[in-house]
Amino acid sequence: MLGKTLLNRYHITDHLGDGSTATVFKAVDLRLGRPVALKILLPHVRSSTRSRFFQEAKSAAQLNHPNIMAIYDMVEDYEQPFLVVEYVEGVPLGDYIPSSPEVAVNLGYQIAMALDYAHERQIIHRDIKPANIQVTPQKQVKIMDLGLALPREATRVTAEGMIIGTPAYLSPEQAQGHPLDQRTDIYSLGIVLYEMVTGQLPFDADDISALLLQQVRQPPPPPRLIAPNLPVGLEMVILKALEKHPSRRFQSSRIMAEALQDSLKAPLTPDAPTSTKRPAGLTEVAQKPQPVVRLVLADDHSVLRKALVSSLDTRPEFAVVGEASNGDEALEQTLELSPDVLVLDLNMPGKGGLDILPVIREQAPQVKVLVLTGREESGYIVRALRAGANGYILKSADENELVDAIIKVNQGHLVLGHGVTEKVVTGLLSDRQKPDGDFSDLERRVLLFIAKGYDNDEIGRRLSLSMPLVIEILAGLMNKLGARDRNEAALLALRRGHILLDELHTV
Secondary structure (H helix, E strand, C coil): CCCCEECCCEEEEEEEEECCCEEEEEEEECCCCEEEEEEEECCCCCHHHHHHHHHHHHHHCCCCCCCECCEEEEECCCCCCEEEEECCCCEEHHHHCCCCHHHHHHHHHHHHHHHHHHHHCCEECCCCCHHHEEECCCCCEEECCCCCCEECCCCCCCCCCCCCCCHHHCCHHHHCCCCCCCHHHHHHHHHHHHHHHHCCCCCCCCCHHHHHHHHHHCCCCCHHHHCCCCCHHHHHHHHHHCCCCHHHCCCCHHHHHHHHHHHCCCCCCCCCCCCCCCCCCCCHHHHCCCCCEEEEEECCCHHHHHHHHHHHHCCCCEEEEEEECCHHHHHHHHHHHCCCEEEECCCCCCCCHHHHHHHHHHHCCCCEEEEEECCCCHHHHHHHHHCCCCEEEECCCCHHHHHHHHHHHHCCCCEECCCHHHHHHHHHHHCCCCCCCCCCHHHHHHHHHHHHCCCHHHHHHHHCCCHHHHHHHHHHHHHHHCCCCHHHHHHHHHHCCCCCHHHHHHC
16 A cells, blocks of 8 residues: 555555554545555454544534544545545554553543543444553543444444453453443543553453453552552542442543642642542542451461461451361351451361351351461362352462452452462353253343343342352353354344344343
8 A cells, every 4th residue: 555645635645553353554635735644444444443533523523622533524425435644753552551650640631631622422432542642742542443432313323231441451341341421531541541540450360251350340449559659639630530330430531631630739648637638520439448358268288377367467458356166166266256257268277268158148147257278179169159158269379369369259259369260160161061942031031131230249139049050140141152252142142033132131
């Protein structure tokens, strides 16, 4: 393409890069004498991809903002359809990772105000990430690639419930395929700012399903754990943007932009008096200290147990109130002390962890149980979860993973350590080696709830099922249907007539 002139007007001079749907070239508009960028659609793309490609032009054409890349023209009938867009001289925002708080606030403010402009015109971006944001030499932000942007009145190019976007930056509602509003961009911007001030993502996993699960359920580690010198006010802004439920985030990008401006003005410290001015949009609740988590540690290896006690007891968020060297002691201490979390080994003298778990569930249901063991066989994992464990991690886990697991279990989350999730699914599927075309009433109801857009927690509540049982049923359904994930299972069930569209309105 280099050296060619398209439509006797756009003379191509440089190759700028390649994406999944288009190749981007720098060109000169011979009629107007200005540099432009041409996004040329790759051949043989699907019709839905082509529609989404030109949806970018129609969405962005409604916007005229100094921090949003301009769309000049769209050419659909040419042999290679393309868009003519503003050529932005600069570097991707990724070059500013990590940045100082001042730089992060300056760039974040521009992004937030540009998003507010788009949101006021009923357009959400849906794919805010560093690669889609360019920074000019004058430190001016340009939001690029509105290919996923969606006017509210537009006909959807993708099916409702289909996950579109980049997993590391998806909002929880986007990861679950739920309907979206402007607050999904606020969450994604929170991820971007977190990465800018810490140099790392709040959620990261090699497996996409595990990453999406983190987005939906796992609280982000406070940025100041990674960047201790980060202003408290800026940390508060980022964490508010990353609230899991949209109603607890900033309700507009403009409010977030104002909070970012104020975050460097207020000299907040962890010990600052409550009268200190807070960034706009933040409440007193964000300043309150976290309650202490009371722990009982049960492990027959005294050296390991003492090391854990020494390590955890030095942390202000934990208080080790009891130790046990066997199952009987663990049960006795749990019933007597009623800790928040019991950290439990499985193999101990006398009664083992699997023996006392059902008793704890019956007699002390308020106590959360985190299994910490060397047994990584899928059978042990599945048995422990069925017996009522709230989490399962291996002794090979590092201290940060253990601390994170205790906090999440105490908050009511189901926690599976690194390498455990795959073994759970393997263990559950091993009970169903032979695919069966028949579905029980319970399985059909679960499929209907998935198709309706409910997450696993909501399904468990509505059907009065434990989380391990919900996971077990999902694994079985995926195996029967030959599906890769829960959403594909619901789609295949609809296509094959196992559930009906009419039934979705009666769930």
